[in-house]
Amino acid sequence: MSGKMGRVITIGQLARYVGVSAKTIRVYHNKGLLPEPPRDASGYRRYDAGHAIDLVKIRTLAEAGVPLARIRELRAATEEEFQETLTRLDADLTERIAALQATQERLRRLAHGRLLALPAEVRAHLDQLPRLGFSERWVELQTDLWILVYATQPGTASALFHEQAQMLTDPVLREMFLDYDHAHDLDPHDPRIDALARRAVQATRARYGTGDLPGQDTGTEIPAMIQAAVNASSPAWQRIDALIREQLGLR
Secondary structure: OOOOOOOOEOHHHHHHHHOOOHHHHHHHHHOOOOOOOOEOOOOOEOEOHHHHHHHHHHHHHHHOOOOHHHHHHHHOOOHHHHHHHHHHHHHHHHHHHHHHHHHHHHHHHHHOOHHHHOOHHHHHHHHHOHHHOOOHHHHHHHHHHHHHHHHHOOOOHHHHHHHHHHHOOOHHHHHHHHHHHHHHHOOOOOHHHHHHHHHHHHHHHHHHOOOOOOOOOOOOOHHHHHHHHHHHOOHHHHHHHHHHHHHHOOO
């Protein structure tokens, strides 16, 4: 579009008006994106309104993430091809904006408290754990683990949560989890550790038989990481896990 369009300006003025650097304009010249005007009698290149319009278009495409090589192709495209490309870019930007807004919302939730990173039903579940007799340590651990599960396994997190929440409605299972919580500070070789592991194995077999356990076959290392985090906080819990795995024949 550049050509004889009245008043001309220097490269510095053009850069300032359009909002780019003179160096950027020179790069666009070298890449064949922006026609380079001839020099005047004083040896300076002078730019007209056509150059400014072309530069605005190039800058807009570059800011949208279009590679410079692709921009050069578009400069030679037909008006129909150009409009089709702009439509696709607009759709891509809309998708990227939505993803960024979702990320921003998650960050805002985290900034106002870690629990806000979890669904309301999970927060309500965690809130009622102390009333059931669980320790503050247990609630904090459960909070961190559910944040990890929902962040890394969004497709299965809800089913896993409902499975655990339903288990706590059974008085026998709830008592077992309470005993597990309170075993945190026991000596790993306390007889109660072995007894608790046997109860857990019996409850697991009664509930799931010999099939796969929920949350184990995810194709990721997340379940193992979660269990490792639990075990690391208590030698007693680590021994319980080892006994359970041994008796259930788990790796």
